[in-house]
Each structure stands twice: as structure tokens, then as C-alpha cells.
Amino acid sequence: MASEKQSKAIPLSHHLSEVAKARKPSPLKGLSKYFKQEGVLSLAGGLPSPAYFPLSGLSVDALVSDSFALAPTERSSSFSWLWKLLGSSSFKKERTTAISIPKYSATPDDINLAAALQYGAAVAQPQLQNFLRDFVMQVYQPAFEDFTVLIDTGNTDGWCRAFGTLCNPGQGVLMEEWTYPSALASMMPAGVDPVSVPMDGEGMKSDALEKLLSEWDEEARQMSRPHVMYIVPVGQNPCGTTMGATRKKQIYEICVKYDIIIVEDDPYYFMQLGTYEMKSQRSSVASPVSHRSGDEARFIASLEPSFLKYDYQGRVIRLDTFSKTIAPGARLGFFTCNPVFAERFERQGETSTQSPCGFGQSIVTKILTTWKYEGYIRWLQGLRTEYQQRRDFFVDCLADEFHLQATPAVAGIWEGCTMYRAFSKPSVLNTNEKLLSQSRALFSFIPPNSGMFVWLKLNLEDHPSFTPDDEGTLETKLWARLAENGVIFAPGWFFTTDDLASSEPSAGHFRISYSNAEYGDLKKAVNIFGRVIREFFDEQV
Amino acid sequence: MASEKQSKAIPLSHHLSEVAKARKPSPLKGLSKYFKQEGVLSLAGGLPSPAYFPLSGLSVDALVSDSFALAPTERSSSFSWLWKLLGSSSFKKERTTAISIPKYSATPDDINLAAALQYGAAVAQPQLQNFLRDFVMQVYQPAFEDFTVLIDTGNTDGWCRAFGTLCNPGQGVLMEEWTYPSALASMMPAGVDPVSVPMDGEGMKSDALEKLLSEWDEEARQMSRPHVMYIVPVGQNPCGTTMGATRKKQIYEICVKYDIIIVEDDPYYFMQLGTYEMKSQRSSVASPVSHRSGDEARFIASLEPSFLKYDYQGRVIRLDTFSKTIAPGARLGFFTCNPVFAERFERQGETSTQSPCGFGQSIVTKILTTWKYEGYIRWLQGLRTEYQQRRDFFVDCLADEFHLQATPAVAGIWEGCTMYRAFSKPSVLNTNEKLLSQSRALFSFIPPNSGMFVWLKLNLEDHPSFTPDDEGTLETKLWARLAENGVIFAPGWFFTTDDLASSEPSAGHFRISYSNAEYGDLKKAVNIFGRVIREFFDEQV
Known part of the structure; x- marks a missing residue:
């Protein structure tokens, strides 16, 4: 079963929960042609005038994208904690770029508060949407071409919408035997229970998964065979394991065989830190590393791939978040998935969180678009080194x-x-x-x-x-x-x-x-x- | 059945849905004594270091609280639209105050990004919590003293958490015969259906409500008698009606009689505009009104009261939002309700949206605390006049x-x-x-x-x-x-x-x-x- 690049997502709507099926399409979808007319006067929505938003502009001192070094630069010693305490980056003079977001802008292409703070669809601001789509293409390289990128308020919201869209009460979700407690706390009150899969040093075991599914006894388990998997493949929470490409391919093929949707919760993706070496075995003085052209591509290529890379059918729902790479308080993350699921997630967003906060969205977007793709990757490399x-x-x-x-x-x-x-x-x-x-x-x-x-x-x-x-x-x-x-x-x-x-x-x-x-x-x-x-x-x- | 001031909320936990009952208490609650120790070293949470938040500070040009006049100031004429178009406040030079939020502050009492952008409990930042509690006390004057104020990401999120906490599939919610479509779109996929109550010029009719409930035929309706009401009492959406104090008291007592929880969705509370008079009957030149001491109290006293004022049992869940008074994109609102419900809403928040965006929260909080209570009321008065x-x-x-x-x-x-x-x-x-x-x-x-x-x-x-x-x-x-x-x-x-x-x-x-x-x-x-x-x-x- 070869993974074919650039296939289309297959129809997977039989996975939708009863609640997800009952959600109506957006009533505005059919009317969008009218809203898009040049100069149309819309008196339909309950929108306040932006004149009444009590601020005329916002500005941020953003850190430069190469704020953190690419490689450890100080002597390794038993007193390095003291050195670090004194030299900690939070006390160093930070290099910043002034970024401002006006209330009104000359063109709608420029981020402005009048638009960012207004009601909007439960999707990203156009500038952020473009950035994210390009980012997903370059970094995760999904194997199906019609993937959708949709923002949410972080991976907790993402998982909450995902199991709500996929699971009925009484169903089970395949999970690593140790997992993120909040993922359990979201789904269990809704009557969705974990089905534990044994782990090894790469996370979930593929042979154990195959065995569990092939021997599934509906009667003994009092549960139909699970059709959803929740997995943290990188920086596994709590075990800290990392799943390599071979294991991911094996698990993906098992999920094809048993028709399982994979929810890949991957907040630590860019914190792939390499193998720990005892202090005595690390080179005592790391050579300073300067940035070279092509470094971004080499960094990305050095990371274990996402499940998306093998997802020729569109059965992976990837959850990304800015909580670990920008700040948790941004409450901003995104799905990458089959458009069938994304459409249901968008409806669910409309009737719960609506769009993520316009302050957070516009500040994060402005930082990202100021750095550009290369700058953001450079930032992620610096963070990786810090956590290493x-x-x-x-x-x-x-x-x-x-x-x-x-x-x-x-x-x-x-x-x-x-x-x-x-x-x-x-x-x-x-x-x-x-x-x-x-x-x-x-x-x-x-x-x-x-x-x-x-x-x-x-x-x-x-x-x-x-x-x-x-x-x-x-x-x-x-x-x-x-x-x-x-x-x-x-x-x-x-x-x-x-x-x-x-x-x-x-x-x-x-x-x-x-x-x-x-x-x-x-x-x-x-x-x-x-x-x-x-x-x-x-x-x- | 006299409404007693400063009573305690009565236990109403029999109203909780199966899902709400299945939510566990926060596992950290019992451990809080340890977390509160002076100088404790917590290595428990997956928190990034604030040194890695890519900004060193944020600033906002906030409008002054008296940006808008207290009374219409221009000549009423058939060309006033032209005057207004040219003179529209969005093009006038706005008077602003510079407000800045540093990354680190000298004391935790000052709003700072290091705290605001970190993971936190699904409750408000302390400065906002204090502001809101005082605001609720002064403006809505709840009749029970142990009310809880809890933030959410706006009233759509608020309603979504409310019906999820109160309703099981197959149950009905009492609603005005015409209502906010998003409230329907949230609950109907979860199997919760509207039960229509006739309206008149004050909104929901109390006599019709009593009739509906007293004659409820479970078999004919194929539904148990509803125990939840969703109501938009001010600026009713879509009808624009306003419910007065007498009607509210009547409806409240009916809800006591039939043990019904009232969800008061009240985004337009401060847009109580008074009766429209034909142009010819309005005074042609309004006298400019200057602000006087005690104006805030008079303004608040002039507004129809919230259901909270009569809620001596704690059966009202009030939903407030900053969408109409600050900006929709702030995605910030708050519940005022019985602590029994608030505790469940907080758990639901932890496993869905978590805390509202830290950028939005800290900016809104900083504007409110700069204006202070009196300034915010002055701002609301100005907005009221604008909408009038x-x-x-x-x-x-x-x-x-x-x-x-x-x-x-x-x-x-x-x-x-x-x-x-x-x-x-x-x-x-x-x-x-x-x-x-x-x-x-x-x-x-x-x-x-x-x-x-x-x-x-x-x-x-x-x-x-x-x-x-x-x-x-x-x-x-x-x-x-x-x-x-x-x-x-x-x-x-x-x-x-x-x-x-x-x-x-x-x-x-x-x-x-x-x-x-x-x-x-x-x-x-x-x-x-x-x-x-x-x-x-x-x-x-």
C-alpha cells in the first residue's frame, strides 16, 4: 500500500458523531455571493461600529527571530547554573523590533484593529491563513493536496472539537498507556473512554496496536472497536519519547486497515532535542554556530516527520499550537486535516469560541509576518537549542x-x-x-x-x-x-x-x-x- | 414569597446534566496548599519560560472614557447623515491615553505579559476579577451574596457551557418565540430543542409562560417539562423589546414555582435607548450635557434591572460580554451565577478554551483599570447616546x-x-x-x-x-x-x-x-x- 503523494482526501464522513451530523451547514454559505458584491450595504449583522472600539492603535516590541543562539555557547561546568542564572536571557538586554497595528489601514491587506476586533468567521485572518498554509506545506508536507488549515484556541480546544466531532458516548479512543491528563478530562465526562495501547521507547507500539485491534472482542469489552486514536508522538507527555518515521508508517497503515482516524497532538514538535550525552562526553566548548543559507531547510529535514507526511487518505487530524513556540496565553492553535472534518470543526467553533481573540491573532500574525517563514524557523531553532x-x-x-x-x-x-x-x-x-x-x-x-x-x-x-x-x-x-x-x-x-x-x-x-x-x-x-x-x-x- | 436581600444561593445541583456530573473536580484543588507555599519550586506544569515569549512589551493608545458625548449635540435635520458622515467620530481626531504593559513588572499586582501570557487557571487575571466583582455588585446588585463571577470567551461560549452543564439530550429550553439563531445552532445538534414562549412588547409573556408550564403534557410533547430558560430581556434579538422590572419579577417567581434555571443573555444591557420620538417632536437643538458627580449612579439607576436583582435563590445565570462595549474581537465575557454552576463552568473551560486570550484579557483589564469604575460607566453612557x-x-x-x-x-x-x-x-x-x-x-x-x-x-x-x-x-x-x-x-x-x-x-x-x-x-x-x-x-x- 504505497503512500501516493498529492492524492485527494477520501470521504470519511461515516466517522462523524451524531452531534456533528446534526450540525447544520452555515446558513450564510449559500448567501455568500451577495455578501461579496462590490459596495454592498450589509445591515444584517449585530456589529458594533469600530469607531466604538476604545483604542486607536497598538504596538509591540517584538524579539528578533535570532534572539537565541543556534548551538550551546557556554562552557559546560557544574557551576553553569550560576552562570545561567546571572546571564539568563530574561535579564539580558533583548533585541527588539517595534511593530505597530493601527486601527484603520490603507488597504485591507494590512492588519488593522478595525477588522481584527470585529466579529468574523471562525477562521483565521487572511494574513494568518496564508502564513499557516505555507508553513504546513513546507514543514509537514501533507500527502493529500486538499487539506484544510483551520485555527482554534489551542490544542485543548482542538481535541475537544475533534472527539466531539468523531465520537458518540460509549465509544473508545486509542491512547498511549500514559497520556496527557487534560485529553482524558475533556472526553471522559462525555462518555468517551480511553483504550490503552502499550508503549516502548518510541511511544505507542505498532505490534501491540495491531494485536489489540485484531483481537478486539466487542462483547468482552462492551464497546465497539475504536475508530479514533489520540496520540502525542513527539515529546510524548509524560514519557518524553519520540516516534520515528518507520513506526509512524506502521501505525498509519494499521489505521488504514482498521479505518481509524488519527488525532496527532504535537505541541512539542520543534523541541526534538537529540540524544542526551553525559556531561563528560559533550564537547566542553561548543563552537559558535552562525546562520547560513539553507539552514531552515536542513533543520526541518532533521525533524521526525508528522503523520501528515504519510497521510495519503486524509485520516490524520493534526493539532498544532503556538503555546510552546510563542506563548500559551495567545490561545492560538490550528488543525490541519481533511476538509470534511474541518468544515464540522468550523461550525463547532462558530457556536462555541467563535474566532480566537482578535488581539492575540493580530499580534501573533504581525510577529510572524514580520519575521517571515525563514525568521520563524530560525526562532524555532533557537528555542530548540534553549530547551536542549x-x-x-x-x-x-x-x-x-x-x-x-x-x-x-x-x-x-x-x-x-x-x-x-x-x-x-x-x-x-x-x-x-x-x-x-x-x-x-x-x-x-x-x-x-x-x-x-x-x-x-x-x-x-x-x-x-x-x-x-x-x-x-x-x-x-x-x-x-x-x-x-x-x-x-x-x-x-x-x-x-x-x-x-x-x-x-x-x-x-x-x-x-x-x-x-x-x-x-x-x-x-x-x-x-x-x-x-x-x-x-x-x-x- | 418575598425577595430577601443577601440570602445565600440554594443548592441546585439536581439541575446538572449527566456530562456535568461526570466532570471531576480539579485534581489540583486538594493540592493548592502546597502550590501556595512561599518560594515553592514547581516543576509540575508544562510551562514555557516567559523568556521565550517573543515580545518585551506592549502598548495601546486607549480612547479616553468621555470620548462620546452624554447627549445628542448636533442639530437634528434631514441632512444630519451628511454631517455625521463628514464628522463621524472614526475620522475625528481621537483623544487617547498611552497605556503600556511590560513583560515583567515590579509587583505581581501590576499587569505584566510574563503572567498574562503564561498558562493559568480558567479564571480571570486577579485585577480583572476584582474589577468585575465590584462592577457586578454596583450595577446588577445580585440578591444572593455568594455569587461567583467567572470569565469566558463571550456569550456564545457562555451559553454553550450553560446548556452543556444543564441539559441532557432530549430536554427542551424555554425561549422567546423569536430568538438569537446562534443560541439555537449551539444547542440543537446536542439534542436540546427550543420550547417557544409567546412574546409581547416587553418580550417573553409571563401569563403565557405560566400557562405553558401548568398545562405541560409530557406525553403529548414527548419531552419532560423544561427546567432551563434562555432569554434576551434587553434589546431582545431580533425584536428589540425591553423587559421591565415587574415582568422580570413575575417570570422569576414562575421559575421558582416550576424550578427553572434562567440563563439571562444580556449583551445589550447598556443600550437602553429610551422611547423613539418623531423628529418633529424631538427638541431641535439638544443642550450640551456636562458630566456631574453622581451621574454614574443616576445612569445605572435609570436602567431596567437584571434578573440578578430578584434572584434570592441563585437560579439566574447571567451572561455578560465585552463584545458590544469594548470589541467583539476581545472574545471576553463573564458569567455571574450560583457557585455550584460556576465550578462546573470552570471545569468545562479548563478542558475546552482554557483561559481567554492573555493579550485580550490584559489589554481590556488595563483599559478598564485605567478608566476605573466611574470611567467605564461614563464610557457606557457615551455609547448609549451614540446608539440612541x-x-x-x-x-x-x-x-x-x-x-x-x-x-x-x-x-x-x-x-x-x-x-x-x-x-x-x-x-x-x-x-x-x-x-x-x-x-x-x-x-x-x-x-x-x-x-x-x-x-x-x-x-x-x-x-x-x-x-x-x-x-x-x-x-x-x-x-x-x-x-x-x-x-x-x-x-x-x-x-x-x-x-x-x-x-x-x-x-x-x-x-x-x-x-x-x-x-x-x-x-x-x-x-x-x-x-x-x-x-x-x-x-x-
């Missing part, structure tokens, strides 16, 4: 605090990856060296190769108070102990789709984010974590 | 174009109001005077005393091609004829809740908005309408 440094720094902190032992993982969610087991380190302050002498690992993890999170597996079965099925209680106890000491991680139970089917039943988990805290705070948090977990493993609780 | 002038000008245009005859309406949706019947006027250009000689009214209307719309009832039964049940076709034919001539009104069929039960079955309708077009265009549109409707009534079609 944060990831490296955080794992270095763990390596400073614990004795790490690298082992190839042969089973479980990290199968195929180099796993690090963390042992207590002998220390002049820690006179109790029982733990190390017994070679008892406190936890294990793999340094993520994308995204924002380290996913820790606590070796609770080695805890003195451990009894089977007690791991949840121990996880919560350690979580609370940490919180009382001023450090908050995300507890593992947030992220589970299926307690019973988990391939890691006897381990507690924490998700730790290295994306936001100052470097000094990351260091401090790891020190506190070290002290608390050592004490915890050394006592009956 | 627009309403007066538009009705004047109709009086210029047609011969208007005032008649008290004794039945139907305008019962109790002065209705105007519009006849063709003899004209030197119109040699066919058959119409006038036959005294055939072309249409009738009441000048609205609030909102943005004139609702026309076409006298289609007097059309030469009229056959019973044909009014829909004739309405569409005239609509298309007008559109072909470059004028677009909203067709009546958009707004119906119940074709069969309508008290005005034989009349076509148009909704005309005077809120946005330039005065010259309003004049021109009425001229074209005059020509087209006269020709239309004079021919077989």
Missing part, C-alpha cells in the same frame, strides 16, 4: 546528585533506549551508606530526546514499606514529602489511562518539567529531591 | 422614505407598544400612486427602545402573489431582490424557534441593524429598500 540546554542541564543535575548507571532497557515503556538507574551517592553529609552498599536503585529514567519532561520511575518495590498494590500510596507519600520540602513534581497517577493494563504496575512515577524554572531553581529542586528520596527510602513510612 | 442617535437617525430615514402611521398595537409581539405602519409615499419620481390610494401598508415595526436592531414585519398578506403559507417564499424573494440591489438585511427565518406556534404566522420579517454602517450608508440602504419594496408590492412575482 535545559534538558542537558537538568540531567546533569541528576548526575551530580545521584550515581547514574546506564543500562539498555529491554522491556517496558523504555524498550530500546538507554535507561539510567539512579543510586544514592556516598556523601560526607550522608553517613548512612547502607543504600549504596546494597546497590538499591532509587529510581530510573531515560533522558528525553524531545519535549519538556523527564519521566521518573520510582523503584518503590525496593522500599522497606512496600507491599504489592501499595505503589500508589507510596507515590503519594513521597510526593507529599517533597511538596512539604518545597518541591512540586507532577504525580504519576495524573497520567494513567488504565491502571490495570499498565505494563509497569509496580512502579510509582513523577513527571518533572525542566522548561520553565530558572537554572538555579532546577539545581536546588534536584538537591532537595535527592535528600528527600534518600531519607524516604531509608525509613518505614 | 443611530436608532433615531435610522427611524428618521424610514420616516423620510415612507409614510408612517402610529397605531397602538393591541395583540401579537408588539402588544402594548406604539406600532408604526409604513405606507408608500407619493413622490414625483413615483408616478404609480395606486399603493397609497389603496392605503396598503407595506410593513410595520416598533422603533426599538434598546439594542441594535429594528424588526420589520412585512405585510405579505397584502402582496398580489400572496397565498396562505407562502410567506416564507415571499420573504426570501424580497430578500434576494434587495440583496441584488446591494442591501442585505437578516432574513426572518433565521430567528424562529417554532414555525407552527408563532403568533405571527402570516408575516415575513427582516432584522435590520443600525449599529455599524456609516450614517450615509444607512440613508442609502433605506432609499434602496423603499424603491425595491414598492416595486415588489406592485407586481406579481
Whole structure:
């Protein structure tokens, strides 16, 4: 079944939910010829006059697109957190470009507040629409040509519209065994339940998926075979795994075989960080990298492809967001998908959020169109490097605090990856060296190769108070102990789709984010974590 | 059943839909004590560093709060549209105040982009929350003290969350016989149907409501008695009616009796425009009005109260929006309601839109807090006067174009109001005077005393091609004829809740908005309408 480039999306409207089918087409669609007449006087809509919008203009000091370096530029040292704290980009003088958005503009092609702040269709402003379409073509290269790009207020809104359009109550959605809690919290009240698929070091396992679907027993499951998949293939939340091209092709073909719609939630796509190397193995002084022509294309080519690239049928609904690349508060994201689905998402937008905020849309659009495509890619490259440094720094902190032992993982969610087991380190302050002498690992993890999170597996079965099925209680106890000491991680139970089917039943988990805290705070948090977990493993609780 | 001031909301959780009941409480609620610790290091959330938000500051030229006059200031004349066109405020030099929002601020009390553009709870920024709570207290004076104010992305989002939280599929919602089409388009695909309540010149009729509920026949209707009402009490959309205090109290008590939740959708609340007087009866030169201390309180006292004022039980969910008072593109509104409902709306927000856009929120908040409460009320007074002038000008245009005859309406949706019947006027250009000689009214209307719309009832039964049940076709034919001539009104069929039960079955309708077009265009549109409707009534079609 060869993937044919530039095919047309196939009709997939049998996937629509009852609610989606009941939505009427826009009543204005048939009348659009009248609205488009030159000089038409429309007294139809309840539009306030823009004269009454209480502002005459807006301006923004936008960062330049090459604000962040392309490669780590400072010496790697155990004091780099201090250097970074002092030199942190938030305190450096930022280079900016003044951008202004007037209330009225000479031509409608220029972004203006009179238009941006008026009621409008639940689609992007034309300038943003053009930018996004070009961006999708160049970066994701969808395999079907009639794809639609439609904005939303971010991927939470996107997923909410997607399952509402695809799922009836009582249906299930295929998900990675650990997943984004908000995706669950959106759909479960609507009677749509997760169907857990086992993972390995690349995320969802294709063989496990095939097995699950081929052996699906409607009666035993009390559920028809799922026709929708929700997947976070890059910077998997919470596990931090990245799915490569081969696995994506395998999963796509299984979804063709079983007629499944893939919802690809991909906020961390541009945070593909590469493999972590121990500090001692990284070159101590990175050579400064200057920008060269063709760099954007090389960067894009270096990224694992989106499912869209293999989507010759139009069964992928890709969710993109500006939350991680511009700012979460922009509340701006976009679908790329089959026009059949996009039309239903647009109707749903009209009767819920309407268009995303005109302030946010026009500011983001103006920044993007000022940078242009090449500038935005340069910005994304800079961000990638920043998060890579944060990831490296955080794992270095763990390596400073614990004795790490690298082992190839042969089973479980990290199968195929180099796993690090963390042992207590002998220390002049820690006179109790029982733990190390017994070679008892406190936890294990793999340094993520994308995204924002380290996913820790606590070796609770080695805890003195451990009894089977007690791991949840121990996880919560350690979580609370940490919180009382001023450090908050995300507890593992947030992220589970299926307690019973988990391939890691006897381990507690924490998700730790290295994306936001100052470097000094990351260091401090790891020190506190070290002290608390050592004490915890050394006592009956 | 006396309305007691400052009572507590009563428990009304039996009104929650199955979906709303299935929503879990926020998992973070129980953990909030940890997050609030001084100096806590949270590595739990997937937050990007604000250093990566690509802007260092934002500034806005905000209009001053007294930008618009308190009373009409120019001579009323048939050429006022020309005067207004040339002198329109959108072309006048606007008086502005420079407002800036930095990325980082010295104290968290100052609005800053680092906080506004970060992920946050689905509630307002603290500065906005304080402003709104004070505003609700002073303006709407809710009768129960434990009300909650919660932001949303506008009243479409608000209604979408409200019916989702209150209604199961198969249930009905009490609505005015003519209503806002988007409210229908949101709920009907979810299997929630309108139950039409007759109207008069004040909107929904209380006696008709009582009759409908007391005689409710579950079997004949194939529906349980509705427990939710959707109502637009001010500037009723599309009819332009305003509901007074007495009627509101009557309806509230009926809702207490039958245990009904009232969703008060009130975007036009501050556009209470007073009764239209014919141009000849208005004082020809309005005296300029200067602002005096206490004016805000007098203005607020002059407005018909919200249902909240009588809501001693907490069964009113009020929907407010900044779409008509700031700008639609702000996508910002707020609920005022019982905390039981507000908590569910917040959960629904977390899993759909999240928080409204941080750009929009911080700009609107900064404008409001710069103006302060008194300034915002002054702004609203100015807007009210602007819309009053627009309403007066538009009705004047109709009086210029047609011969208007005032008649008290004794039945139907305008019962109790002065209705105007519009006849063709003899004209030197119109040699066919058959119409006038036959005294055939072309249409009738009441000048609205609030909102943005004139609702026309076409006298289609007097059309030469009229056959019973044909009014829909004739309405569409005239609509298309007008559109072909470059004028677009909203067709009546958009707004119906119940074709069969309508008290005005034989009349076509148009909704005309005077809120946005330039005065010259309003004049021109009425001229074209005059020509087209006269020709239309004079021919077989």
C-alpha cells in the first residue's frame, strides 16, 4: 500500500458523531455571493461600529527571530547554573523590533484593529491563513493536496472539537498507556473512554496496536472497536519519547486497515532535542554556530516527520499550537486535516469560541509576518537549542546528585533506549551508606530526546514499606514529602489511562518539567529531591 | 414569597446534566496548599519560560472614557447623515491615553505579559476579577451574596457551557418565540430543542409562560417539562423589546414555582435607548450635557434591572460580554451565577478554551483599570447616546422614505407598544400612486427602545402573489431582490424557534441593524429598500 503523494482526501464522513451530523451547514454559505458584491450595504449583522472600539492603535516590541543562539555557547561546568542564572536571557538586554497595528489601514491587506476586533468567521485572518498554509506545506508536507488549515484556541480546544466531532458516548479512543491528563478530562465526562495501547521507547507500539485491534472482542469489552486514536508522538507527555518515521508508517497503515482516524497532538514538535550525552562526553566548548543559507531547510529535514507526511487518505487530524513556540496565553492553535472534518470543526467553533481573540491573532500574525517563514524557523531553532540546554542541564543535575548507571532497557515503556538507574551517592553529609552498599536503585529514567519532561520511575518495590498494590500510596507519600520540602513534581497517577493494563504496575512515577524554572531553581529542586528520596527510602513510612 | 436581600444561593445541583456530573473536580484543588507555599519550586506544569515569549512589551493608545458625548449635540435635520458622515467620530481626531504593559513588572499586582501570557487557571487575571466583582455588585446588585463571577470567551461560549452543564439530550429550553439563531445552532445538534414562549412588547409573556408550564403534557410533547430558560430581556434579538422590572419579577417567581434555571443573555444591557420620538417632536437643538458627580449612579439607576436583582435563590445565570462595549474581537465575557454552576463552568473551560486570550484579557483589564469604575460607566453612557442617535437617525430615514402611521398595537409581539405602519409615499419620481390610494401598508415595526436592531414585519398578506403559507417564499424573494440591489438585511427565518406556534404566522420579517454602517450608508440602504419594496408590492412575482 504505497503512500501516493498529492492524492485527494477520501470521504470519511461515516466517522462523524451524531452531534456533528446534526450540525447544520452555515446558513450564510449559500448567501455568500451577495455578501461579496462590490459596495454592498450589509445591515444584517449585530456589529458594533469600530469607531466604538476604545483604542486607536497598538504596538509591540517584538524579539528578533535570532534572539537565541543556534548551538550551546557556554562552557559546560557544574557551576553553569550560576552562570545561567546571572546571564539568563530574561535579564539580558533583548533585541527588539517595534511593530505597530493601527486601527484603520490603507488597504485591507494590512492588519488593522478595525477588522481584527470585529466579529468574523471562525477562521483565521487572511494574513494568518496564508502564513499557516505555507508553513504546513513546507514543514509537514501533507500527502493529500486538499487539506484544510483551520485555527482554534489551542490544542485543548482542538481535541475537544475533534472527539466531539468523531465520537458518540460509549465509544473508545486509542491512547498511549500514559497520556496527557487534560485529553482524558475533556472526553471522559462525555462518555468517551480511553483504550490503552502499550508503549516502548518510541511511544505507542505498532505490534501491540495491531494485536489489540485484531483481537478486539466487542462483547468482552462492551464497546465497539475504536475508530479514533489520540496520540502525542513527539515529546510524548509524560514519557518524553519520540516516534520515528518507520513506526509512524506502521501505525498509519494499521489505521488504514482498521479505518481509524488519527488525532496527532504535537505541541512539542520543534523541541526534538537529540540524544542526551553525559556531561563528560559533550564537547566542553561548543563552537559558535552562525546562520547560513539553507539552514531552515536542513533543520526541518532533521525533524521526525508528522503523520501528515504519510497521510495519503486524509485520516490524520493534526493539532498544532503556538503555546510552546510563542506563548500559551495567545490561545492560538490550528488543525490541519481533511476538509470534511474541518468544515464540522468550523461550525463547532462558530457556536462555541467563535474566532480566537482578535488581539492575540493580530499580534501573533504581525510577529510572524514580520519575521517571515525563514525568521520563524530560525526562532524555532533557537528555542530548540534553549530547551536542549535545559534538558542537558537538568540531567546533569541528576548526575551530580545521584550515581547514574546506564543500562539498555529491554522491556517496558523504555524498550530500546538507554535507561539510567539512579543510586544514592556516598556523601560526607550522608553517613548512612547502607543504600549504596546494597546497590538499591532509587529510581530510573531515560533522558528525553524531545519535549519538556523527564519521566521518573520510582523503584518503590525496593522500599522497606512496600507491599504489592501499595505503589500508589507510596507515590503519594513521597510526593507529599517533597511538596512539604518545597518541591512540586507532577504525580504519576495524573497520567494513567488504565491502571490495570499498565505494563509497569509496580512502579510509582513523577513527571518533572525542566522548561520553565530558572537554572538555579532546577539545581536546588534536584538537591532537595535527592535528600528527600534518600531519607524516604531509608525509613518505614 | 418575598425577595430577601443577601440570602445565600440554594443548592441546585439536581439541575446538572449527566456530562456535568461526570466532570471531576480539579485534581489540583486538594493540592493548592502546597502550590501556595512561599518560594515553592514547581516543576509540575508544562510551562514555557516567559523568556521565550517573543515580545518585551506592549502598548495601546486607549480612547479616553468621555470620548462620546452624554447627549445628542448636533442639530437634528434631514441632512444630519451628511454631517455625521463628514464628522463621524472614526475620522475625528481621537483623544487617547498611552497605556503600556511590560513583560515583567515590579509587583505581581501590576499587569505584566510574563503572567498574562503564561498558562493559568480558567479564571480571570486577579485585577480583572476584582474589577468585575465590584462592577457586578454596583450595577446588577445580585440578591444572593455568594455569587461567583467567572470569565469566558463571550456569550456564545457562555451559553454553550450553560446548556452543556444543564441539559441532557432530549430536554427542551424555554425561549422567546423569536430568538438569537446562534443560541439555537449551539444547542440543537446536542439534542436540546427550543420550547417557544409567546412574546409581547416587553418580550417573553409571563401569563403565557405560566400557562405553558401548568398545562405541560409530557406525553403529548414527548419531552419532560423544561427546567432551563434562555432569554434576551434587553434589546431582545431580533425584536428589540425591553423587559421591565415587574415582568422580570413575575417570570422569576414562575421559575421558582416550576424550578427553572434562567440563563439571562444580556449583551445589550447598556443600550437602553429610551422611547423613539418623531423628529418633529424631538427638541431641535439638544443642550450640551456636562458630566456631574453622581451621574454614574443616576445612569445605572435609570436602567431596567437584571434578573440578578430578584434572584434570592441563585437560579439566574447571567451572561455578560465585552463584545458590544469594548470589541467583539476581545472574545471576553463573564458569567455571574450560583457557585455550584460556576465550578462546573470552570471545569468545562479548563478542558475546552482554557483561559481567554492573555493579550485580550490584559489589554481590556488595563483599559478598564485605567478608566476605573466611574470611567467605564461614563464610557457606557457615551455609547448609549451614540446608539440612541443611530436608532433615531435610522427611524428618521424610514420616516423620510415612507409614510408612517402610529397605531397602538393591541395583540401579537408588539402588544402594548406604539406600532408604526409604513405606507408608500407619493413622490414625483413615483408616478404609480395606486399603493397609497389603496392605503396598503407595506410593513410595520416598533422603533426599538434598546439594542441594535429594528424588526420589520412585512405585510405579505397584502402582496398580489400572496397565498396562505407562502410567506416564507415571499420573504426570501424580497430578500434576494434587495440583496441584488446591494442591501442585505437578516432574513426572518433565521430567528424562529417554532414555525407552527408563532403568533405571527402570516408575516415575513427582516432584522435590520443600525449599529455599524456609516450614517450615509444607512440613508442609502433605506432609499434602496423603499424603491425595491414598492416595486415588489406592485407586481406579481
